[in-house]
Amino acid sequence: MRKVTFGGANSADNYLAGPGEAIDWLRWSDDAAALAAESFEGVDAMLMGRKTWEFAQRMGGGPVTPGVSTYVFSQTLDTLPDSAGAVLVREDAAAYVGRLKASAGGGILVMGGGALGSALIEAGLVDEIRMTIHPVLLGGGTPLFHPFSRQIALELIEARQIACECVVVRFRVRNSSTHEWSLGGAAA
Secondary structure, three states: OOOEEEEEEEEOOOEEEOHHHOOOOOOOOHHHHHHHHHHOOOEEEEEEEHHHHHHHHHOOOOOOOOOOEEEEEOOOOOOOOHHHOEEEEOOOHHHHHHHHHHOOOOEEEEEOOHHHHHHHHHOOOOOEEEEEEEOOOOOOOEEOOOOOOOOOOEEEEEEEEOHHHOEEEEEEEOOOOOOOEOOOOOEO
């Protein structure tokens, strides 16, 4: 089974972009560049929702990563430009990603996109959440997560400070929503 990781950069109040899709609050550093490169190690599929893909196109197209297939999920787009180098997926994201995850291949990276990421987490398809938290409160914008119908239990794998006062956090997504936690953090 292939590993699915949902990741990106977010504000301390959990927004992927500020009002008006502003990203001027992002703090770029050599550490951030190294983390971005590391996130693609062993990955051969990148998933984006329509809004994330369109935003990336407005910003210059996003990173071209040899050997990584890009899948854009949309119910409203009919086609993608041939120059996009991406596959348009119009069917249910969870069903498609479930098949992709069960197929042979490398890791699968879900880039930004709170709607797509949340849907895949809800469906039990995301194995890890990796975020770089930036020290700013945006007060609004594009949310990191959309509402879930149930509680999603996470296990902390890593938390560390990097340059520019940012913090990297990685969580393993637990397969069961039945875990209860005591005040001490141990399973009840």
